[in-house]
Amino acid sequence: MGVLLLDQGAGSDLLFDLEPDLDQSPARRTLLSQIAQLERSLSAAACEAFPDRLDLEQVPARGPRVQNLGELELLRDHLIGSLREARTTLAARESERAAARELLEQMLLDPAKHRRVRISQRDLGVGGCGVWSVMPRLGPMGRLMGWWRVKLSSGCPLAT
């Protein structure tokens, strides 16, 4: 019975208060297992986001202790919210990167149509500090003649 209540959100501890003879342990085991699984999923999301950070809402924490059923449910629900937020953030970021990759392809196909456009490696989701940009070949001469090309800068600036 306790397990059925888990999907109804926080508050099933109230029922156990009313029915003190009910065994909480199956519900607690299920919640602990769900919390562990959610933590693993959040860890995977944090690694996927690297080198960016996932700024998720933090859980108010006290010292370590065995939590009651209501606290476990609230924590589980909080982690579900955090995971949803993480996945939304990652999906939005991937969509931006896909758009940047497509723009880069267009730049490479037709540089003259994308004059002065710049895309950083970070926008593409690639490590490093390089920037792809459309530049005129041979400076002012290339600009006048319409000789455009895509160039990748050499990387991170030197430390000062």
Next chain:
Amino acid sequence: MVEAEFPDLRADWLGCACADHRCDRGVGERLALLASRLNGRQALELRQQQVPAAYRSFFRQVGLDPDQQLTPIEQAVLGRLFSGGNLPQDRISDALLLALLETSVPVFAFDAKSISPPIEIRGAGLDEGIGGVALEPGALILADSQRPLCQLFSPPQPPLAAGAASDQLLLVAILVPGVSAIVGDEALTIAAEAISGG
């Protein structure tokens, strides 16, 4: 109640002697070697490895946020990233750090003369405290047969903690669900050998 909730949560311990408190050169070299293998991505991806992941899950289950209060191994690894290396401190601290970095299992050192095994992990009772500071009832603590020693995952404080005057130590490893006993044994053995120079 703690045993019913987390049947695999336990504290393993091992006694060892410490005749010399000066830093051990061999241990320093092993710490330097471990420090040289680390970068930011590895520090983050650590949380997906089996043992560090078990500690993160357990932190969540007992109401700690492992992104605010870091697990011991993540704290050690971040400390290495921020300081640029595993800087030698003293023989006991170096040995505990080495055991942690090698196995991801936290090991704490107590002065054996102040401790009465067996060591257990339990909830604090009413009116219990450590060093005159009251504990919240139910807070998870490390305790010996007579009294609370420290809050779970918090380092022990003097006079219980091993210090420069301690010649007999009791090393305690905290093992959470999902971490096998053999990893705990390995952590205790590494720390004991590094301390006693074995």
